[in-house]
Amino acid sequence: MPGVAIALSKGRILDETLPLLARAGIVPTEDPEVSRKLVLPTNHAGVSLVVLRAQDVPTYVEYGAADLGVAGKDVLLEHGSGGLYQPLDLGIGRCRLVVATRRGFDWAGTVQRGARIRVASKYVRVAREHFADKGMHVDLIKLYGSMELAPLAGLADAIVDLVSSGGTLRANNLVEVEEIASISSRLIVNQAALKTKREQLMPLLEKLEAAVAK
Numbered sequence: 001m002p003g004v005a006i007a008l009s010k011g012r013i014l015d016e017t018l019p020l021l022a023r024a025g026i027v028p029t030e031d032p033e034v035s036r037k038l039v040l041p042t043n044h045a046g047v048s049l050v051v052l053r054a055q056d057v058p059t060y061v062e063y064g065a066a067d068l069g070v071a072g073k074d075v076l077l078e079h080g081s082g083g084l085y086q087p088l089d090l091g092i093g094r095c096r097l098v099v100a101t102r103r104g105f106d107w108a109g110t111v112q113r114g115a116r117i118r119v120a121s122k123y124v125r126v127a128r129e130h131f132a133d134k135g136m137h138v139d140l141i142k143l144y145g146s147m148e149l150a151p152l153a154g155l156a157d158a159i160v161d162l163v164s165s166g167g168t169l170r171a172n173n174l175v176e177v178e179e180i181a182s183i184s185s186r187l188i189v190n191q192a193a194l195k196t197k198r199e200q201l202m203p204l205l206e207k208l209e210a211a212v213a214k
């Protein structure tokens, strides 16, 4: 795309990203939550926003279809960070990636026995690496949402999911048994664009850095 395209994801992260962009002087001319447009112009003639599914943000930036993006560390861990420069922790979208089980499930005993367990997650790559590092044998089940249901429905012994307030775990009688990573949203930059569009990108990166520090 001509100019600079910034890839954002819908939902919770967008609510925190728009005020940050506004502090950096970038304001969309239409409300992304309301508009049906997928490419939103901003008050900067050369800067547009593209609003995507969270998991697609690193893909767009990796291939240079967007120059910049805002992506959760969880999404980046799952996607892999090849071709992506991550210059800035934006300090928004803070939460944790954890392993959780039904309350009363003997997690310590399961780990100690080396029992084979089933783990449901949308973060199958992160989960695979985490349990491989621990030397645990797990069967991974890929899900796309409502992970908390899996242990209740007998689909899995454990889940790997994000926890913010802990309210969803509590409401479903689940408990956190391990923390895998602490999560926040990162600015990601296409590495080639950093060279080819340096003059346009550097001032934006500086403004975003100042907006984070504010």
Ligand code: PRP
Pocket (backbone or CB within 6 Å): 012, 145, 146, 147, 148, 161, 162, 163, 164, 165, 166, 167, 168, 169
């Ligand atoms: C996330 C996560 C948990 C919930 C945790 O889901 O998957 O379900 O938030 O938040 P809490 O600890 O404050 O209760 P989200 O609402 O982002 O939707 P998703 O299932 O589409 O990921």
